[in-house]
Amino acid sequence: MTTVATTRRRGLRLTGLVAVGMLALSGCQGQVSNGYLPNAVSDSGVRVTNLWVGSWIAVLAVGAITWGLMLYAAIRFRKRRGDETLPVQLRYNVPVELLYTIIPVFMVAVFFYYTARDEAALTDTSKKPDVTISVVAKQWSWDFNYVDSNVHETGAHTELNGQEGARAKMPVLYLPVNKRVEFVLNSRDVIHSFWVPAFMTKLDIIPGKTNKLQIVPTETGTFQGKCAELCGAYHSQMLFMVKIVSQEEYDQQMSRLAELGQTGLIPVDASREKMEPADANKIPAPARTGSNN
Structure with missing residues (x-):
């Protein structure tokens, strides 16, 4: 009876934690479909959202497999009535060891590929701007x-002092x-x-x-x-x-x-006290000195 009661209490606690988590997520901006990120209002935002959601799907899939294997091992190899001796505590299994070495390396490589691909696209400035x-x-x-x-x-x-306007x-x-x-x-x-x-x-x-x-x-x-x-x-x-x-x-x-008379371009190295219009046909060159103006 004690074991059953303890199991029920743990189940209620887990259910409560899940409910609290879902309630917290429901207050977040966004939806499940975009990973609870803010709604993207740019092409780059859409790309970032897709990368974020895809990463979470991959991570949750790996997590589900890992948790499933852990649960299987806990149930399949649990101690049974009549077991008096401990099983072998050390046993090599080369295929399994290779598996859990190769799979993480493969996962990291895949994550790196998609991250590098999207980063290159986000920082690409080769297209002609409007x-x-x-x-x-x-x-x-x-x-x-x-x-x-x-x-x-x-x-x-x-x-921002709290005053209106x-x-x-x-x-x-x-x-x-x-x-x-x-x-x-x-x-x-x-x-x-x-x-x-x-x-x-x-x-x-x-x-x-x-x-x-x-x-x-x-x-x-x-x-x-x-x-x-x-x-x-x-x-x-x-x-x-x-x-x-x-x-x-x-x-x-x-x-x-x-x-309003705000014609011309403000030079990069202009001070706050004095601003002179720059050449309208080019973007001002960056300042070469680090003065705090």
């Missing part, structure tokens, strides 16, 4: 140069939907990282080095962008908003920036 935007990171905000339209948007550090002061990055956008990333001071979580892709911005990233936004809407590299005291407040809009609305925004 729009080119020079992103300049600085402590603790962002400047956006719309190279094709020869206009810019400059941002200043926005302190603080987020409205953040710099806003406009992107046309279903157009290939190339981001040319440069830093004005320290290492930053350009990250829009909804894109599921980010790339470091390193002083003196230009990095590039291509994204195709696939859904309209407003999304949060941020710095993903610890860059100083106000790193957590180095935020910006992303608006993915129709081509018509994008063109209207470019015209509005021109009407």
Whole structure:
């Protein structure tokens, strides 16, 4: 009776843990079909989601086989009534040892192949972009140069102090939907990282080095962008908003920036106190000195 009661209690505990886990997952953003990731709004996000879900399917399949074999061994070779002596504690089985050596190596190789394939696709910038935007990171905000339209948007550090309207002061990055956008990333001071979580892709911005990233936004809407590299005291407040809009609305925004006098491109090494327009026909070269402006 004691054994039966103990087994029941363990079963109830396991059921409770599973219920709590399912409840927690139900509160997560996303669905089972996309591995509880946020809904992807870019071509790269779809690729990352597919890699994530495929990896989990493979891992769960291996786990199910492993747990099944463990359960089989526990039941098949359990101690039975009348067993007085212990079985042999050491016995070689070369085929089995080869099996559990080769299979993990094969699994790692498969994971490496698909990860390397998708990483190469995510960082590929060989295609001709429809729009080119020079992103300049600085402590603790962002400047956006719309190279094709020869206009810019400059941002200043926005302190999030809980007051209403603080987020409205953040710099806003406009992107046309279903157009290939190339981001040319440069830093004005320290290492930053350009990250829009909804894109599921980010790339470091390193002083003196230009990095590039291509994204195709696939859904309209407003999304949060941020710095993903610890860059100083106000790193957590180095935020910006992303608006993915129709081509018509994008063109209207470019015209509005021109009407506001925000023409020309902001140089990468411009200080916060003084900004001079750069050559409209080229993206500013990255700064070669690491001054904190």
